[in-house]
Amino acid sequence: MSAAGADFAPVGDRRPLIAAEGVWRFFGGRAVLRDVTLVAGAGEVVLLLGPNGAGKTTLLRVLAGLLRPSRGKVERRGRVGMVAHHSMLYDALTAEENLRFFARLRGVEPERAGELLARVGLEPRARQRVASFSRGMVQRLAIGCALLGDPEILLLDEPLSGLDEVSVGTLLELLRESRGRGRAVLVASHQFAELVEVVTSVAYLGGGRLLAWEPRGERGGAAIWDRYREVLSGG
Amino acid sequence: MTSRDRAWLLARRGSVVTAVALLGLVAVYVRALFFTPIERFQGPAQKIFYIHAPSAWVALLSFAVTGLLSVLYLWLKDRRLDLGAAASAEIGVAFSVVMLTTGPLWGKPIWGTWWTWDARLTSTLFIFLLFVGYLVLRGALSDPEVRARYSAVLGILAIPLVIFIHVTVYLFRTLHPDPVVLKPEAPSLPGEMLVTLLFSLAVFTLLYAGFLTQRYALAVLRELEDQEAADAVS
Amino acid sequence: MGEGARAVWAIAAKDLAIEWRTKTAFVSALAFAVLVLAVLYFARDPTAVASLDVAPGALWVTFSFAAMLGLNRAFLLEQENRALDGVLLSGVPRPAVFLGKMLANLVFVGAVELVSVPLFILFYDVPLWHRVPELLGVTAMATLSFVAVGTLLSAMAVRTRFAELMLPLLLLPFLVPPVVGAVQVTARILAQRPLSEVAGWLKLLAAFDIVFLFLAIFLFEATLEE
Numbered sequence: 296m297s298a299a300g301a302d303f304a305p306v307g308d309r310r311p312l313i314a315a316e317g318v319w320r321f322f323g324g325r326a327v328l329r330d331v332t333l334v335a336g337a338g339e340v341v342l343l344l345g346p347n348g349a350g351k352t353t354l355l356r357v358l359a360g361l362l363r364p365s366r367g368k369v370e371r372r373g374r375v376g377m378v379a380h381h382s383m384l385y386d387a388l389t390a391e392e393n394l395r396f397f398a399r400l401r402g403v404e405p406e407r408a409g410e411l412l413a414r415v416g417l418e419p420r421a422r423q424r425v426a427s428f429s430r431g432m433v434q435r436l437a438i439g440c441a442l443l444g445d446p447e448i449l450l451l452d453e454p455l456s457g458l459d460e461v462s463v464g465t466l467l468e469l470l471r472e473s474r475g476r477g478r479a480v481l482v483a484s485h486q487f488a489e490l491v492e493v494v495t496s497v498a499y500l501g502g503g504r505l506l507a508w509e510p511r512g513e514r515g516g517a518a519i520w521d522r523y524r525e526v527l528s529g530g
Numbered sequence: 531m532t533s534r535d536r537a538w539l540l541a542r543r544g545s546v547v548t549a550v551a552l553l554g555l556v557a558v559y560v561r562a563l564f565f566t567p568i569e570r571f572q573g574p575a576q577k578i579f580y581i582h583a584p585s586a587w588v589a590l591l592s593f594a595v596t597g598l599l600s601v602l603y604l605w606l607k608d609r610r611l612d613l614g615a616a617a618s619a620e621i622g623v624a625f626s627v628v629m630l631t632t633g634p635l636w637g638k639p640i641w642g643t644w645w646t647w648d649a650r651l652t653s654t655l656f657i658f659l660l661f662v663g664y665l666v667l668r669g670a671l672s673d674p675e676v677r678a679r680y681s682a683v684l685g686i687l688a689i690p691l692v693i694f695i696h697v698t699v700y701l702f703r704t705l706h707p708d709p710v711v712l713k714p715e716a717p718s719l720p721g722e723m724l725v726t727l728l729f730s731l732a733v734f735t736l737l738y739a740g741f742l743t744q745r746y747a748l749a750v751l752r753e754l755e756d757q758e759a760a761d762a763v764s
Numbered sequence: 765m766g767e768g769a770r771a772v773w774a775i776a777a778k779d780l781a782i783e784w785r786t787k788t789a790f791v792s793a794l795a796f797a798v799l800v801l802a803v804l805y806f807a808r809d810p811t812a813v814a815s816l817d818v819a820p821g822a823l824w825v826t827f828s829f830a831a832m833l834g835l836n837r838a839f840l841l842e843q844e845n846r847a848l849d850g851v852l853l854s855g856v857p858r859p860a861v862f863l864g865k866m867l868a869n870l871v872f873v874g875a876v877e878l879v880s881v882p883l884f885i886l887f888y889d890v891p892l893w894h895r896v897p898e899l900l901g902v903t904a905m906a907t908l909s910f911v912a913v914g915t916l917l918s919a920m921a922v923r924t925r926f927a928e929l930m931l932p933l934l935l936l937p938f939l940v941p942p943v944v945g946a947v948q949v950t951a952r953i954l955a956q957r958p959l960s961e962v963a964g965w966l967k968l969l970a971a972f973d974i975v976f977l978f979l980a981i982f983l984f985e986a987t988l989e990e
Contacts, residue, residue: 322673322675323675323756323757323760324609324674324753324756324757324760325757325760359853360852360853361849361852361853361989361990362989362990374855375853376853377849377850377853379846381845381846381849382845382846383845383846383847383849383850383853384847385778385782385844385845385847386844386845387782387785387786387841388778388781388782392778392781396774396778397851397854399770399771399774400851400854400855400856401855402767402770440850604983604986656937656940660937663934663937666930666933667920667930670924670925670926670930671923671924676923676989679986680920680923680924680986680987683916683920683986683987684917684920686983687913687916687938687976687979687983688937690975690976690979691937691938691940691941694940694968694971694972694975695937695940697941698940698941698945698968701948701964701965701968702944
């Protein structure tokens with residue numbers, strides 16, 4: 296499959312669920328994304344790597360449809376769940392109310408809220424306001440929220456930030472599950488050592504450009520780190 | 531030719547137009563003061579009219595241009611349209627100030643009052659206030675894209691608002707009889723005065739065109755500079 | 765439409781739930797309304813101007829200022845953790861987002877007005893009890909217009925520096941037609957005159973409602989990041 300002109304066939308050979316084709320994005324005349332082409336099909340987990348300001352967050356927001364590409368196009372086949380820098384939750388509402396609200400917007404049974412709370416280990420805190428939550432709890436709730444309605448596409452921006460070991464384990468489990476159930480996942484993270492086993496391909500971003508994009512193969516965390524430095528130094 | 535060169539060329543053209551218009555303005559003054567008869571009832575004070583009415587016209591014109599460019603910006607998303615709308619708004623503020631200061635100067639000796647809440651005066655006052663709000667809003671936003679979109683929204687909303695304000699004051703006045711005997715309307719002018727007025731209108735319109743071109747070119751140049759600065763950082 | 769209507773309702777209900785929980789905005793808007801009513805009662809020469817003469821103006825200055833206090837709150841809420849992104853991600857049609865926010869604002873402002881009116885009748889001793897339906901009618905018309913524009917402008921104002929200052933500066937010009945119209949109609953009601961005398965004003969209010977409601981719905985999309 297090379298629907299979007301990708302120069303290799305990613306793992307999980309199916310129609311892409313999400314595709315960015317030749318995407319540019321400018322902010323006030325400054326190019327933050329330069330001609331990025333990236334696709335993810337069912338069962339793929341793409342790891343986005345790049346230094347600060349490489350355009351990872353912008354790329355995810357463009358893919359989510361929150362930002363319009365200045366040039367190029369984005370195609371989505373399915374609904375999007377997202378974990379972003381900001382929790383996208385209401386502090387004044389409880390965990391459960393937040394989930395129920397977003398469930399209603401997505402046309403999902405509000406009862407699913409309870410299951411998801413249990414999934415991210417927040418059931419005992421269901422009736423507490425998000426304002427009283429720690430960073431890690433907020434992040435867990437945000438992950439739960441992204442999974443509402445079981446969206447076909449998951450976009451995760453630094454999903455591990457603030458999570459303890461147990462929660463990281465839960466997230467990995469969720470990602471593995473998503474992969475198995477044919478979801479497309481894009482995840483930007485600096486803590487990739489923990490994620491690496493679920494990743495199917497790695498995209499290296501620098502200065503708004505996609506510097507390289509290759510299947511993970513058998514690479515482990517250390518090998519990806521070496522490759523990352525190699526790519527960044529222009530290798 | 532780089533975009534910087536093009537902007538400079540445009541600025542230079544604008545300054546030529548402005549120079550011609552300023553010469554024309556001198557001619558307007560000379561003609562209005564020495565070669566146009568003094569109005570029988572209003573006396574020499576009426577000569578303010580030759581500055582006041584054209585300023586009002588340019589204020590209105592710049593308001594309409596800002597509104598039109600705002601609509602076009604939201605449609606086409608071309609940044610140049612936004613810069614043009616902003617340039618027009620700034621000129622509009624300047625001419626509104628001329629209009630709002632010359633108006634009372636003329637009004638006091640003629641109607642016996644500095645100000646009256648007539649439909650035309652009120653709507654022009656609000657045009658001025660909306661221009662000010664428009665420019666303050668622009669100043670309070672740092673991202674150029676957001677600034678462009680937000681000010682376009684305001685620029686579009688302002689047009690029907692001014693029409694509504696005009697109608698509101700009209701309805702208000704018909705309920706409460708006008709205390710002023712002379713209405714602030716342009717009297718039907720005899721030939722020579724009309725020629726002076728038309729000449730002045732033309733000169734002011736040319737002045738607007740010159741200012742607009744220069745201000746727009748400056749905005750483009752400033753943007754290019756910001757862009758270069760941003761690129762230098764990254 | 766079913767889906768859109770559900771989203772409108774969900775968003776409005778969520779805003780009102782949050783407001784109900786804290787009540788800060790409501791209580792302060794209400795206290796503010798009482799204060800303005802009281803100050804305006806004394807802001808006249810009692811030997812020259814009867815309280816009844818200033819009553820309609822006082823009522824509408826109070827309503828519009830109190831409303832302005834509440835309007836920024838709606839989008840500050842969305843701004844906090846960028847919750848609005850979450851709403852947009854869920855695929856809700858954008859006009860529905862606007863209508864949801866506007867509906868919550870209408871309920872908020874309406875509640876402030878509903879509590880202020882009896883106070884107004886008491887404070888200004890106006891013979892109004894039997895014409896309350898007409899007063900409510902004109903209040904609804906004028907409130908709809910400035911809440912529509914106010915919701916749109918606050919979506920922009922919260923993203924600026926000095927948001928609290930920006931909203932009044934932008935919104936006040938838009939209050940001229942509805943407030944002048946509402947004052948005229950209220951004055952006729954207080955003078956025990958029939959509404960047919962103010963048909964022109966009612967038409968103006970209706971036209972303003974229609975024009976600006978449509979413009980606001982249409983322009984809202986441009987206030988969202990894209």
